[in-house]
Amino acid sequence: MTYSIIAEGLVKRYGDTVALDGIDLAVRTGSVFGLLGPNGAGKTTAVRILATLVRPDGGQATVCGYDVVSQAHQVRQLTGLTGQYASVDETLTGTENLMLIGRLTGQSRSAARGRARELLAAFRLTDAADRAVKTYSGGMRRRLDLAASLVTSPRVLYLDEPTTGLDPLSRNEMWDVVRGLTATGVTVLLTTQYLEEADQLAEDIAVVDHGTVIATGTPDELKARTGAQTLSVRPANPADVPAVVAIVAGFSLTEPEVRNTTVTVPVTQEDVLPRVMRRFEDAGIRVAELNLRGSSLDEVFLSLTGRRTETEVLEGSAA
Amino acid sequence: MTTASTTMNSTVPDTSGAASAAGALSALKPLGPLGSLSPRVGPLQGLRQTFSLAWRTLVQIKHNPAELIDFSIQPVMFLLLFTYVFGGAIGGSPHAYLMFALPGIIVQNSLFTTLNTATGLSTDLEKGFFDRLRSLAIARFAPLSGRILADIAKQAWAVIMLVGIGYILGFRVGTAPHWPLGVLAAFGLVLVSTLALSWALVPLAVRAFKRRV
Numbered sequence: 001m002t003y004s005i006i007a008e009g010l011v012k013r014y015g016d017t018v019a020l021d022g023i024d025l026a027v028r029t030g031s032v033f034g035l036l037g038p039n040g041a042g043k044t045t046a047v048r049i050l051a052t053l054v055r056p057d058g059g060q061a062t063v064c065g066y067d068v069v070s071q072a073h074q075v076r077q078l079t080g081l082t083g084q085y086a087s088v089d090e091t092l093t094g095t096e097n098l099m100l101i102g103r104l105t106g107q108s109r110s111a112a113r114g115r116a117r118e119l120l121a122a123f124r125l126t127d128a129a130d131r132a133v134k135t136y137s138g139g140m141r142r143r144l145d146l147a148a149s150l151v152t153s154p155r156v157l158y159l160d161e162p163t164t165g166l167d168p169l170s171r172n173e174m175w176d177v178v179r180g181l182t183a184t185g186v187t188v189l190l191t192t193q194y195l196e197e198a199d200q201l202a203e204d205i206a207v208v209d210h211g212t213v214i215a216t217g218t219p220d221e222l223k224a225r226t227g228a229q230t231l232s233v234r235p236a237n238p239a240d241v242p243a244v245v246a247i248v249a250g251f252s253l254t255e256p257e258v259r260n261t262t263v264t265v266p267v268t269q270e271d272v273l274p275r276v277m278r279r280f281e282d283a284g285i286r287v288a289e290l291n292l293r294g295s296s297l298d299e300v301f302l303s304l305t306g307r308r309t310e311t312e313v314l315e316g317s318a319a
Numbered sequence: 320m321t322t323a324s325t326t327m328n329s330t331v332p333d334t335s336g337a338a339s340a341a342g343a344l345s346a347l348k349p350l351g352p353l354g355s356l357s358p359r360v361g362p363l364q365g366l367r368q369t370f371s372l373a374w375r376t377l378v379q380i381k382h383n384p385a386e387l388i389d390f391s392i393q394p395v396m397f398l399l400l401f402t403y404v405f406g407g408a409i410g411g412s413p414h415a416y417l418m419f420a421l422p423g424i425i426v427q428n429s430l431f432t433t434l435n436t437a438t439g440l441s442t443d444l445e446k447g448f449f450d451r452l453r454s455l456a457i458a459r460f461a462p463l464s465g466r467i468l469a470d471i472a473k474q475a476w477a478v479i480m481l482v483g484i485g486y487i488l489g490f491r492v493g494t495a496p497h498w499p500l501g502v503l504a505a506f507g508l509v510l511v512s513t514l515a516l517s518w519a520l521v522p523l524a525v526r527a528f529k530r531r532v
Contacts, residue, residue: 051454066356074356076456087447091379103371104457106364132382148451 004029004064004156004187005050011058012045012211019045021211022059027189027204032182034202035191038301042211043191044084047158050189051081063156080149084161087145090134094125094144097133101151112151119147123177139170146177157181159190163197175200195300199223207304215304224268226303231272232264233280234289247279254303262289266303365458372452372465376439377472389435390473394428394481402488414489421485422505425478429513432474436466437520444528467517474513478506 005027012020020042027033035043048054050061052072060067066074088097095116102112120129123143128136133144142162149157159178163171178201182188192198198205199219207215207222215222231251235244238261245256248265251272256265269275273292280287360368380386401420402413410416440463443449452462482490482502492502 081454085447087451
């Protein structure tokens with residue numbers, strides 16, 4: 001098995017803030033690797049180091065065997081970066097943006113034009129090819145941005161939160177594009193705040209928090225460990241809450257959480273609903289609300305670290 | 320320009336026109352085996368990249384013609400305003416004042432041009448376009464030199480236009496026998512000082528941009 005990206009003990013500080021506190025990563029060639037974590041966990045910093053935009057303060061990293069610090073120019077020839085914000089020139093047209101990058105990286109005028117046409121077609125932007133990018137919708141901009149990072153036919157592609165801020169439809173489109181990419185053999189390093197996104201796209205996931213990796217594994221491994229789904233129950237009678245806690249605790253390795261009169265807990269078994277319903281019936285508890293849904297990143301965090309992500313804590317205290 | 324640069328980009332398959340929606344993603348195939356990667360950017364490549372990026376800044380004018388007003392119409396307005404509205408009062412007659420005002424407006428315009436360089440650069444940094452450029456295997460200086468080259472071109476255009484209009488209005492060069500050389504040297508001086516000032520403002524633009532950590 002070969003690895004396209006290997007990072008060992010990456011450290012990055014900004015003043016007193018430690019953005020990365022010794023991150024280790026190994027991304028298999030041709031796979032999609034998901035870097036999952038909340039805002040400010042260090043995902044973007046890690047990507048910026050691997051894309052040679054930022055120098056690490058400690059540790060080292062290689063891309064296809066080239067060191068990101070001492071052989072940055074070689075690394076740049078192998079990688080493409082699509083950032084959190086669509087980084088294209090808004091005053092230029094789609095074609096002009098792509099041609100500019102082609103010309104900059106040494107393509108002849110006709111080759112650059114051909115490549116631009118091809119990529120615009122692949123990302124369904126042909127109709128908008130000669131319009132200024134500032135007239136594009138959010139989803140179109142992201143697609144153009146992704147196309148721009150593919151002009152040089154990179155072997156390794158960094159996607160930094162590719163769907164943040166997109167509506168569900170555009171997000172699904174983006175997912176299809178990423179899946180299509182992996183079929184061509186590109187190695188993708190994806191950062192995301194959404195568990196569902198990592199689950200949908202990535203073959204391996206590293207969960208990061210405060211600049212360190214706190215868990216790694218395939219999506220299934222992670223879900224088995226943290227609970228793929230969250231069960232939430234609200235008894236009709238608030239006095240039944242302790243009894244409900246006692247029952248649902250038996251279905252999870254994690255302590256149930258109580259908010260107002262709603263009890264939530266991550267669960268792993270698939271047949272949990274009928275079984276838990278039977279227990280409630282046996283105990284004579286009337287349930288006002290019962291649902292089973294996919295776990296959010298916050299809930300994964302809760303079961304991995306025993307605490308909520310910081311944004312959640314802030315929102316909770318403000319409420 | 321030669322058409323010999325097909326070494327790195329020969330991945331584009333010759334199936335032009337066949338790029339239908341479904342099969343199109345196959346066009347995104349990465350390079351085959353790890354070719355020999357160049358360890359650094361050659362000076363000639365750096366120069367070419369500078370020109371490409373200068374082209375990008377100039378082509379923006381095409382899409383945003385309002386910018387044309389900034390560096391063409393505005394100096395002409397200043398020239399007319401100072402010569403014909405204030406000129407008589409300040410310099411005795413509009414013509415006498417024109418002889419004094421024209422070189423001044425050329426210098427004033429060159430200062431405005433350097434400001435353009437800095438604000439343009441700052442916008443690139445904020446919007447993330449600069450990161451895109453830095454992630455490409457291009458000369459590190461190209462994004463800066465490209466922008467400055469473009470602004471020098473705009474500046475040259477403005478100087479030629481101002482002198483042309485000034486000439487029509489009655490401006491004459493006073494250094495009689497060798498005047499073409501003297502005028503060319505003066506142009507050169509204005510362009511070189513614009514260039515120098517542009518570089519001085521580059522660190523300011525970079526500093527003004529606060530990095531999002």
